[in-house]
Amino acid sequence: MTEVLFLADFSVIKPDPGLVFWTGLIFILVWFFLGRMAFRPIQNALKQREQDIQSSLDEARKARQEMANLKAENEELLKQAQEERVKILREAKEAKDTIIGEAKEKAKLEANKIVENAKAEIENQRMAATIDLKNQIGLLSIEIAEKVLRGQLADKPGQEKFVNSLVDEIKLS
Amino acid sequence: MKVEFKKLFLLVFVLAFGWGMLLAQDHGQAQKNSGTETEQHDEPGAEAGHDDHEGGEYDPVSTVMGHIADANQFHVWKGVHIPLPVFLYAPEHGWTTGLSSMFEHGHTAVDGYVLNHHGRVNRIADPSFPKGEVHIDEIVHKAEMVGEKEKDVYYAVYEGREYQLDPPSTIDGGFLGGGITSFYDFSITKNVFTIMLAAVLLILLFSAVARGYKKNIHQAPSGVQSFMEVFFVFIRDEVTKPMIGEKHYERFQPFIMTLFFFILFCNLLGLIPFFPGSANVTGNLAVTMALAVITFFVVNFNGKKDYWEHIFWMPGIPAWVKIILTPVEILSLFIKPFSLMIRLFANISAGHIIILSLIGLVFLFGENGQSIGGAAGGAVVGGLFTAFMNLIELLVAFLQAFIFAILTASYIGAAVEEHHHDEAHEGAH
Numbered sequence: 201m202t203e204v205l206f207l208a209d210f211s212v213i214k215p216d217p218g219l220v221f222w223t224g225l226i227f228i229l230v231w232f233f234l235g236r237m238a239f240r241p242i243q244n245a246l247k248q249r250e251q252d253i254q255s256s257l258d259e260a261r262k263a264r265q266e267m268a269n270l271k272a273e274n275e276e277l278l279k280q281a282q283e284e285r286v287k288i289l290r291e292a293k294e295a296k297d298t299i300i301g302e303a304k305e306k307a308k309l310e311a312n313k314i315v316e317n318a319k320a321e322i323e324n325q326r327m328a329a330t331i332d333l334k335n336q337i338g339l340l341s342i343e344i345a346e347k348v349l350r351g352q353l354a355d356k357p358g359q360e361k362f363v364n365s366l367v368d369e370i371k372l373s
Numbered sequence: 374m375k376v377e378f379k380k381l382f383l384l385v386f387v388l389a390f391g392w393g394m395l396l397a398q399d400h401g402q403a404q405k406n407s408g409t410e411t412e413q414h415d416e417p418g419a420e421a422g423h424d425d426h427e428g429g430e431y432d433p434v435s436t437v438m439g440h441i442a443d444a445n446q447f448h449v450w451k452g453v454h455i456p457l458p459v460f461l462y463a464p465e466h467g468w469t470t471g472l473s474s475m476f477e478h479g480h481t482a483v484d485g486y487v488l489n490h491h492g493r494v495n496r497i498a499d500p501s502f503p504k505g506e507v508h509i510d511e512i513v514h515k516a517e518m519v520g521e522k523e524k525d526v527y528y529a530v531y532e533g534r535e536y537q538l539d540p541p542s543t544i545d546g547g548f549l550g551g552g553i554t555s556f557y558d559f560s561i562t563k564n565v566f567t568i569m570l571a572a573v574l575l576i577l578l579f580s581a582v583a584r585g586y587k588k589n590i591h592q593a594p595s596g597v598q599s600f601m602e603v604f605f606v607f608i609r610d611e612v613t614k615p616m617i618g619e620k621h622y623e624r625f626q627p628f629i630m631t632l633f634f635f636i637l638f639c640n641l642l643g644l645i646p647f648f649p650g651s652a653n654v655t656g657n658l659a660v661t662m663a664l665a666v667i668t669f670f671v672v673n674f675n676g677k678k679d680y681w682e683h684i685f686w687m688p689g690i691p692a693w694v695k696i697i698l699t700p701v702e703i704l705s706l707f708i709k710p711f712s713l714m715i716r717l718f719a720n721i722s723a724g725h726i727i728i729l730s731l732i733g734l735v736f737l738f739g740e741n742g743q744s745i746g747g748a749a750g751g752a753v754v755g756g757l758f759t760a761f762m763n764l765i766e767l768l769v770a771f772l773q774a775f776i777f778a779i780l781t782a783s784y785i786g787a788a789v790e791e792h793h794h795d796e797a798h799e800g801a802h
Contacts, residue, residue, distance in 0.1 A: 211442040211493075212657045212722055214543035214551035218460075218559040219443060219659035220666075223568055227635055227667060230572045235627030238579035242605055243626055245586035252591060 431736045437729040441653040441722060444492035444563045446473040449648050454478070457566055459494060461486055463556035473560070475506070482507045486556075487529050487538065490514075492563075495538035497529055498555040502536050512538070524550075545658075564660065567652035571638035579634075608633055608778065616782035621789045625782065628671060632664070633778040640721060640770035644763065655773070656722035658714065665714035668781050673706065676788040709784055713777055720773045724766040731755045731762060 352358040447455035456474035463469070469484045476488035484504050485497040489512060510530040517526045528535040541558035543551030561569070578601070585598025594602050613622040613629050639654040654660050682688060684702040687695055734755035739748025 210438055210550075211491075212653060212718070213549050214545050215657075215659035215662050216443065216541055216562075217544050217557055217659075218541070219562065219564055219657060220544070220663045221559060222561070222565040223660045223663035224667060226565075226568050226572050227631070227664065230575055230635060231628060231631040233576060234579050234631055237576075238583040239605075239627035239630050241583050242579075242586055242602075243609075243623065245590070246602070246605070246609075249591075 431733075431740075433730065433733040433737055436733060436736075437726055439491045440729050441656060441725045442491055442493070443652075443657060443659075445488065445494045445558070445560050446492045447563050447566065447648065448492060454492070455648070457561050457563065459486075459558075459560040461494060461496070461556055461558055461560065463496060465555075479512050480508060482509050482529065482531070487512065489527055489538065493541070494558055494560065495527060495540055496554070496556045497536040498539050499536050502531070507531065563652045564654045564657055567642050567650070567654045568639060568660070570649060571635065571642055571654075575631075575634055575638055604634075605630065612775075612779045612782045616779060616786040617789060618786060621785075625671075625675075625785050629778050629782050629785075632668070632781055633774050636664070636717065636777050637770060637774035640774060641767075643721065643725065644766055644770060653722065653725045655717055656720075656725050658718050661714040661718040664717070664777070665710035668713060668784070669707075669710040672709075672781070672784045672788050675785060677791055679791055680788045709780075713780060717773050717777055720769055724762070724769055728759055728762050728766065731758045734758075 349362075352362060445459055446457055449455060454474075456472040459469070459471055459473050461469040463485075466484065469486060471483065473488060473492075473494070475481065475483050476486070476494070479488045479490065481487075482497065482502070483506050485499075485502050486494050487497065487509060489495050510532075513528045513530060513535065515526050515528065516523055518524070527538040529538055530536075539554040539556065540551070541556060542553045543549075544553075545551045578597070582598050582601045585594060585596065589595060589598065593599075608630055609622070609626060612633075613626050616622075617625055636655055639660070642650040643652060643654055643656065645651060684706065685699055687698050687702070690698070732755055735748050735751040738751030738754075739745065
């Protein structure tokens with residue numbers, strides 16, 4: 201009897217059309233209601249959010265890229281500026297050196313010129329002095345010679361001796 | 374410390390089990406000698422389950438079957454029932470509606486309808502039975518030979534005469550002991566009530582979640598929204614997207630989600646052992662049948678040309694194989710939803726039966742309250758096993774909902790797939 205009871209009472213295996221109807225009806229209602237009110241909006245919201253996140257990430261990456269580019273550019277600029285500075289400094293130094301060199305050269309030349317002028321002047325002066333001295337000495341010698349001659353030529357033998365020496369000199373030359 | 378606790382636990386368990394078995398055997402012997410005459414005429418004025426009444430022999434199978442069955446009232450505890458609306462249709466009589474409380478637990482017949490011991494509406498088909506509200510003396514149960522088989526037949530006793538009771542029609546075609554009878558029961562039964570409850574809970578829950586998405590645009594999810602989003606994203610990324618494919622999955626996401634959560638909530642409500650729960654909804658073949666039929670229509674209404682071609686005239690194979698394959702493919706159209714129906718039904722029903730059987734150990738070992746020691750032993754063993762089984766059933770509740778959803782998704786995926794195979798076949802030509 202238990203076996204029969206089992207089969208007779210195992211009612212869950214005997215599908216009741218009422219339960220099939222209600223299950224189907226409620227399921228379809230829940231499906232349409234939730235689909236319309238919840239699942240579609242959730243799906244769209246999730247998709248929207250995923251897109252938002254993706255675009256934000258993309259933007260962040262782009263910004264980072266730009267930042268990196270900017271930084272690289274800045275560094276390039278800085279480097280260029282530094283190079284420029286070094287170049288300018290070097291040029292300035294060169295210019296300074298040239299100017300100083302030129303100035304020195306010029307000064308030297310000027311100095312030389314001045315010295316030369318001075319030397320020439322001195323030479324001139326010295327020449328003038330020498331000439332003057334020569335002239336003086338000439339004059340003095342003439343005077344001395346005059347005086348000597350006068351002394352020697354005061355007597356007759358002297359005059360003759362002298363004339364003879366002159367004659368000898370002439371002969372010799 | 375931990376090991377000692379384990380040993381103690383095991384000792385208590387074994388002792389309790391052995392004790393309960395011993396006591397049960399003792400009383401079982403005594404009971405067998407005196408319990409034979411109770412079979413013929415039992416359960417006078419009984420309520421929903423056999424374990425409710427005193428004096429009668431405890432019949433675990435009948436109790437379990439009574440508990441997993443559908444009913445027209447919600448049994449809360451001994452003698453307390455929540456009445457549910459009844460909508461009954463008899464072809465020759467028309468509609469009868471009302472609340473199940475109008476039957477006064479089997480003591481009153483309304484238009485020939487009575488409530489049987491399991492809280493289910495039956496009908497007296499005999500046209501000589503008076504219409505309107507009539508007091509009936511009792512409902513008796515007999516085992517009769519119908520053709521070859523022995524069958525349980527219930528009678529309502531009215532003015533000394535016995536009237537045979539018809540159970541509600543079922544659509545098993547008589548294969549499973551049911552069949553079309555004199556009336557149809559479209560009532561809000563215990564199962565329908567639970568399905569409605571699950572539907573309301575689902576709608577409340579997901580309305581709150583959807584509100585969260587409206588409120589938190591361009592913001593991180595919060596509260597229940599973030600909790601449920603995990604499920605939504607899981608179903609989308611692990612079930613619909615891989616099974617149905619990038620192109621079509623969005624159309625079916627609501628359906629798969631509804632399937633998963635509908636089944637899950639019905640499963641979980643079935644695991645709650647008291648009032649709003651306890652109904653064996655997804656362990657009823659009618660419920661899984663409805664879901665399987667809907668799945669069948671959703672799958673086949675979305676079948677593309679390729680899908681039908683693969684069923685009726687599989688491309689790329691010899692003609693004689695096609696002749697064998699086509700009937701197999703056509704059969705598989707129906708076997709797929711059929712397997713969904715049976716799998717869910719069997720898993721959930723089995724879980725309920727196991728838990729109820731384990732609880733039944735208390736009454737079995739306790740010999741209907743005659744053996745307090747046996748009942749205590751049964752309570753320890755049954756309690757521990759039930760706690761364990763409940764955990765497994767919790768897993769099964771999620772697992773079966775998931776399996777139903779993922780298989781449905783894979784069937785839909787096969788139906789909407791396009792040109793995938795053709796290219797391979799053309800390559801082979």
